[in-house]
Amino acid sequence: MIEADSSFLRNLWYFALPSQSLKPGKMRAKTLLGEPILFGRTQAGDAFALRDLCPHRAIPLSCGRFDGAEVECCYHGWRFDAAGSCTHIPSLVTGQQLNLDRFGVKSYAVAEVQGNLWIFMGDRTLADPAEIAIVSGFEGRAPQFHLKMIYPCALDHAVVGLMDPAHSPFVHRAWWWRSGHDFHEEAREFVASHLGFTMVRHKVGIMTFVYQMLGGVPETEISFRLPSVRIESTTTARYHVSNLTTITPLTESESEVNFFAYWNVPWLGLVAPFLRPLAWQFLKQDRDVVERQQVGLKFDPSLMLIPDSDQLAKWYFQLKKEYAQAQAEQREFVNPVKDRVLKWRA
Ligand code: FES
Ligand SMILES: [Fe+2]
Structure with a gap:
């Protein structure tokens, strides 16, 4: 729950x-x-x-x-x-x-x-x-791309919404990303990492339009750490594109999502202005869904977590709880994440 x-x-x-x-x-x-x-x-x-x-x-x-x-x-x-x-x-x-x-x-x-x-x-x-979380491979560099959006919800719902693998085919339907008909089973290996967990580097399953533009089959690694920092690193033989997503709670009911990208792709700077509205639409889809969720949350319902697609959310709550307890007891944080493969259809 x-x-x-x-x-x-x-x-x-x-x-x-x-x-x-x-x-x-x-x-x-x-x-x-x-x-x-x-x-x-x-x-x-x-x-x-x-x-x-x-x-x-x-x-x-x-x-x-x-x-x-x-x-x-x-x-x-x-x-x-x-x-x-x-x-x-x-x-x-x-x-x-x-x-x-x-x-x-x-x-x-x-x-x-x-x-x-x-x-x-x-x-x-x-x-x-x-x-402070480092976007590795881009030390000392500033991001080439930035988008900011305010989500009208508590931090937890913004974090859980952004890390949830099962919502993509429903929330992110778009010609350049997912059609909504291409469901398939995915298995991903996860390991505990500093203050969070990491989806181990793997070949990207579906070739989306964005990946095709990078050439070759890209490999991706995604890590999450407290309080609410996600780093995704995608590499091909020649290129490296990483993004940093941070969610900062402004108040109990408003959270600011910042999305930054770093890359070494020479031509991506020219394409970036065209990708901006797409990335904006993507973040807005997540924003709109948590906004609608607020309608139901007003009734203070209990919510559910199912295997395995909600495991990331479960880990997030466990990480938070352990961090708060370790602080209160003035002891070392013990990462509650156990290495395992998660499977879901999305
Ligand atoms: S100097 Fe700041 S309120 Fe008086
Ligand atoms: Fe999303």
Whole structure:
């Protein structure tokens, strides 16, 4: 049975923003995991994130000004540096001694990896940027393709919807992907991997239009890890195309899906503008289905998980539960995924 829960996993890296959307000297407000966050980039180029609430009277700091080094609150002009330390309170007169250390604002650990800004939601002393998922083969590169879409649902339903193999023939009917009549049995080998599981590299079963364009029979590997990061790597003899899909909960009822692609195919950049509406349609089909699902979820029904097509969803819930328990008990995370072959018709 599915029991989607609204609590967010802490002490994990979440995707925040594409790096290039945060220019030097600028700031941007965004709610993540229900927390108001102010992202900024100093004139020197360093990204930072602060709680977007002035500690004085709770007005969002994003309503204030940023001079490229410090944020000035719009209400009484208190100033904060990129580490969240209060540096100036304009109303104080000579002789009014205050220890400004007491008036800082919470700051978050952030890191930039492969063209994206990630934020550590939790105890920042535990933040290790090496824990951010890497799209291997594209180290140090920025994505060549990006799509963003807001799903009007809780994180769990967005994750389960995107990883579910059985919905494709029904939700993703399109001439360039699936016709809806080409059902066949699939067997896929899965192994446990860091904070998640991996569908072992295998030859792609159905030659879709998109794969034909890559030439040869491609091989694909797909990995998932907490909190909600999926990396798919497709290779042919000459080419390598990978995509990174991240789902960041904005609130309990809204989740942001970001889809990035990295490739070494020289001509793909020319074709990408034509693929954009197709990829957008694909993400929108998933979005529309979870939107309709909200109609039924209002009645708080219990949901079902069946073998084997819902095994990925089962693992996801087990991974979440184990991560939360390991955190609470302050012990090592033990991956609950057992290596096995999963079969389904799709
Ligand atoms: S509310 Fe921010 S300085 Fe007073
Ligand atoms: Fe889908």
